[in-house]
Each structure stands twice: as structure tokens, then as C-alpha cells.
Amino acid sequence: MKTRKRSYNDVTSETIDRNSYEPAYLQLANILRRQIAVGVFRPGDQLPSEAMLCQNYRLSPMTVRRTINLLADEEVVVTAQGRGTFVNSLELSRAAFDLQELQHLFNNPSMTVTLLNARIVAADEHTARKLDIPVGAKTIYIRRLLSLDHTPALYHREYLIYDPTRPIVESEMEVTALKGLFDGIGNALLKYGKLSIETCLLGEEEAMLLQTASPEAAFRLEHLFYDFDDHPVSWGWFLCRHDYLHFTAIVGIKNG
Known part of the structure; x- marks a missing residue:
């Protein structure tokens, strides 16, 4: 049975805490991770554009770009030149075992x-x-x-x-x-x-x-x-x- 995909209305709207010691780019990365975790964005889905993220969270393009680069380095997302940023699919080859x-x-x-x-x-x-x-x-x-x-x-x-x-x-x-x-x-x-x-x-x-x-x-x-x-x-x-x-x-x- 298919599960209903969650929308923005299904989750609490989160904002960037300007008074937090945590850098804004990390806060945004955590927000996007949580949205992926609860199914707002699923493997293959396109994330909002960088311009939209800047507008929604009142951040500079440099900060948003740093967030996207971080998520890409962690292989949470993949960027396609001229197309946007997409949630990575589940691949066992990316499993990491720690000590x-x-x-x-x-x-x-x-x-x-x-x-x-x-x-x-x-x-x-x-x-x-x-x-x-x-x-x-x-x-x-x-x-x-x-x-x-x-x-x-x-x-x-x-x-x-x-x-x-x-x-x-x-x-x-x-x-x-x-x-x-x-x-x-x-x-x-x-x-x-x-x-x-x-x-x-x-x-x-x-x-x-x-x-x-x-x-x-x-x-x-x-x-x-x-x-x-x-x-x-x-x-x-x-x-x-x-x-x-x-x-x-x-x-x-x-x-x-």
C-alpha cells in the first residue's frame, strides 16, 4: 500500500534562529535533512531552488550554496548543472560502518x-x-x-x-x-x-x-x-x- 507523501503543511514550519550559536548554513542543512526524513522530499525529488531557499529562510545565496555543498558532500543530495538539486536515491554502496x-x-x-x-x-x-x-x-x-x-x-x-x-x-x-x-x-x-x-x-x-x-x-x-x-x-x-x-x-x- 502506498503511503501519502507529506507536504509542507504536514510539518511544522521551521525558521533560522538568528541568535543561535549554530551557523545558519548548518541550521538549514538540518531543516532539509528533517524534511527528507519525514517524506516531504523523497529520493529523486527536486529541492526548492537556491533562490527559493534564500527567500523562504531569508539567507544569502552564499549561505544556501554552502548548505547545498555540505549535503552534496554527505551524498544526501546530488546537483545537476542547469537542472537543480535532487534527493539521492537509497544505495547500499553508500553504507558506512563506523568503529x-x-x-x-x-x-x-x-x-x-x-x-x-x-x-x-x-x-x-x-x-x-x-x-x-x-x-x-x-x-x-x-x-x-x-x-x-x-x-x-x-x-x-x-x-x-x-x-x-x-x-x-x-x-x-x-x-x-x-x-x-x-x-x-x-x-x-x-x-x-x-x-x-x-x-x-x-x-x-x-x-x-x-x-x-x-x-x-x-x-x-x-x-x-x-x-x-x-x-x-x-x-x-x-x-x-x-x-x-x-x-x-x-x-x-x-x-x-
Whole structure:
């Protein structure tokens, strides 16, 4: 059964609050998002022209243009030269999965980190390729176990380029760079990182450390961090029990 499309008369007329600390272009973007969410505008519908938005909300063309650019960057709308601005259709390819649940794990106050091993090892071919160093070069190999309420949740293995002058080495012994980034206090020596997630089966040793059966499905989160010279400094991966991590995403605009 088809649902009736809402009109402007179905929703409360909203205006721009001139006394708000929120910029006018963000207020307008939120108004348009809400109108799309409740069905005033549906996928494929054309939004009011920029001139009409300027008139209706008493805004400058520059402000309205900034709103449209913002919504276009978020892929809420698409602009067609000479035709106008249209609401984007629902596409699963635009689904974005965030790492909030993983962040909650790291920020859980009951999280404890147990250092299992830390030693200097020669880089094998795979590690050397990841860290862009010669095969046989010195690296620091670290193994640690992260637990929630004394129950193992993540097993972490990491290789760092050996350089005793880098304070990152000492700090990594206690807390991972990834946890620091989730906390919003990422290491000042790191410029950016690459993350990838895949599923895997735990080996016997890994399953024993995580106190689960073998073989057992798990998430493998690989990370590679770079310094401000764009050189790799840290490569490793977390193995997370499958029952500790779930990923969800919302496609389109949800009302409320």
C-alpha cells in the first residue's frame, strides 16, 4: 500500500534562529535533512531552488550554496548543472560502518592490558615489506592481551621499527597507539593510520589465550601507522572474539 507523501503543511514550519550559536548554513542543512526524513522530499525529488531557499529562510545565496555543498558532500543530495538539486536515491554502496563499538571496547573502564611478550626480532620478508625496511632489520615485537572484566577480549600482535630514540617505543609497551587514537589523545608522533577488518579462524594458541574454542571465528583488525615523514613505524593486528564486536550502518536519512 502506498503511503501519502507529506507536504509542507504536514510539518511544522521551521525558521533560522538568528541568535543561535549554530551557523545558519548548518541550521538549514538540518531543516532539509528533517524534511527528507519525514517524506516531504523523497529520493529523486527536486529541492526548492537556491533562490527559493534564500527567500523562504531569508539567507544569502552564499549561505544556501554552502548548505547545498555540505549535503552534496554527505551524498544526501546530488546537483545537476542547469537542472537543480535532487534527493539521492537509497544505495547500499553508500553504507558506512563506523568503529564506535570497537571504541567502546577500548574505552571500557574495566579494560586491562597484559603485556605477554616484548623482544627485539629480525624482520622477516612480510614484516619488512609492511614497514618498508630491509629484511633482517631490527624490530620490536610485542604481544599483549586485552581483557574486559578479567575476560580476554582481544589478542594483539605488533611490530615496531627499532629506534631507541623514539619515545613511541616506550609508550607502546603500556598502551597501544590505536587505543590512544580512540581516546582522542593519539600519539603526537603519528600522522595517520590505515585500518582493515576481515574475518578469520583462531588457531589453537590464539583460542587458548582468548578462552574460546578452536577453530573459532574472529575479527582480525590490521593497523599500519605512519610518522610525519610518511614512513611506516608500526604494523600489527588485533584478534577480537566474534561475540564482542558487531557492525551496523544506517543507509539514507533516519528521522529522529
